[in-house]
Amino acid sequence: MTIYFKNFIAIFIFLVSTVTLVAHSKTTTIALANKVTELAFHKKTNEAKLVIDSIPSNKFSPYPHSDIKTIESECDFAEISYDPFLEKSKKDLAYEKLFTYTPASLKPYFKSSSFLTAHGKLTSLTGGYKYFTLLVEIEGNKAKNIYGNIKKGSMMNIGLIKGKNLTLHNASESRGQYDESANKYIYKMVYPIDHRQEKILSKHPIDKIYIIWESGFESYEIYNVSFFQNQLQCLNNS
Numbered sequence: 001m002t003i004y005f006k007n008f009i010a011i012f013i014f015l016v017s018t019v020t021l022v023a024h025s026k027t028t029t030i031a032l033a034n035k036v037t038e039l040a041f042h043k044k045t046n047e048a049k050l051v052i053d054s055i056p057s058n059k060f061s062p063y064p065h066s067d068i069k070t071i072e073s074e075c076d077f078a079e080i081s082y083d084p085f086l087e088k089s090k091k092d093l094a095y096e097k098l099f100t101y102t103p104a105s106l107k108p109y110f111k112s113s114s115f116l117t118a119h120g121k122l123t124s125l126t127g128g129y130k131y132f133t134l135l136v137e138i139e140g141n142k143a144k145n146i147y148g149n150i151k152k153g154s155m156m157n158i159g160l161i162k163g164k165n166l167t168l169h170n171a172s173e174s175r176g177q178y179d180e181s182a183n184k185y186i187y188k189m190v191y192p193i194d195h196r197q198e199k200i201l202s203k204h205p206i207d208k209i210y211i212i213w214e215s216g217f218e219s220y221e222i223y224n225v226s227f228f229q230n231q232l233q234c235l236n237n238s
Contacts, residue, residue, distance in 0.1 A: 075234035078121070088125040091238060093231050095119040095135060099209065099220045115139050118209075118220070122193075122231040130198060130235065132168065132228075136187040136211075141178060143185035148214025150174040150189050158201070159208035161225065166200055168193065201228035202236075 079092040100114035119135045134156070138147065152173045158166045168191035176187045193201070205225040211218055 074230070075238065077234075077238070080238075083125070086125065088127060088129075091124045091235055093121045093123070093234060095121045095133075096224065096227060096231070098134070098224055098227055099222050101218070101220050110139070113139075116220075120227060122228070122235055124235045128195065130193045130232075131171070132191045132193055134189045134191065136189070138176075138185045138187070139183065141183060141185075144176050144178070146215065147176075147185075147187075149176065150187060150211070150213060154212050156189070156191060156212070157210040158206050159210070160200070160204045161207045162204055164200075164204075166197055168197065198232060202232045203229075205229065 076094040076096075077091060078094040079090070081090050081092075082088075083090050096119060098118045098120040100117050102110045102115040106115050115138065117137045119137075121133050122130060123133065124130045150170055150173065152170060154170045156168045156170065158168065160166065171190045171192055174187045174189050176185045178185050206222050206228060207225060208222060209220045211220070
């Protein structure tokens with residue numbers, strides 16, 4: 001009787017384990033088929049977990065817009081013109097890739113590209129006015145659900161290699177626009193730069209940028225550490 005009971009228990013455990021394994025395998029297959037993954041990033045006071053339910057393919061060019069390009073020469077001006085409305089001359093440098101970012105959980109899907117790509121450029125107007133334009137492209141149609149908007153006056157903190165920080169403020173709200181053909185959201189932010197900030201940025205390389213989104217903040221490693229130094233030199237020496 002004891003032997004039969006033990007055999008029954010063993011068979012029961014085997015069947016339960018098999019069903020559990022099949023169920024787990026089926027769940028994993030469905031998850032992979034739907035390409036559902038999770039992006040976690042820190043908010044100011046807690047950690048928000050948000051879900052992307054569509055992962056784009058890697059067929060898109062990292063430079064989908066005609067005015068975005070890597071600066072090949074020391075100074076690459078996209079436009080030098082006169083603004084009749086402002087009655088000021090305007091010097092616009094070309095966009096330059098500033099940083100990329102892919103959460104660890106999404107790296108298997110972005111082996112040859114990045115989940116988030118940012119390009120920046122500086123513009124000057126006669127009278128000493130300068131501003132920094134940041135163009136952020138985020139893959140997939142759920143980016144707005146994850147990040148939300150960039151509010152007017154929202155802070156962007158720039159970390160300097162020497163250890164200090166500098167803060168810029170967004171001039172107007174950026175709600176992001178969805179580019180259906182490229183399957184990505186595009187955010188454009190404009191940050192005025194005053195004389196004190198210009199002096200600091202022209203002297204010191206940068207290593208991080210912290211952006212406060214509507215849903216929280218994220219930090220980005222900068223590989224182009226001399227971006228501001230180079231572009232400011234171009235504007236001031238031209």
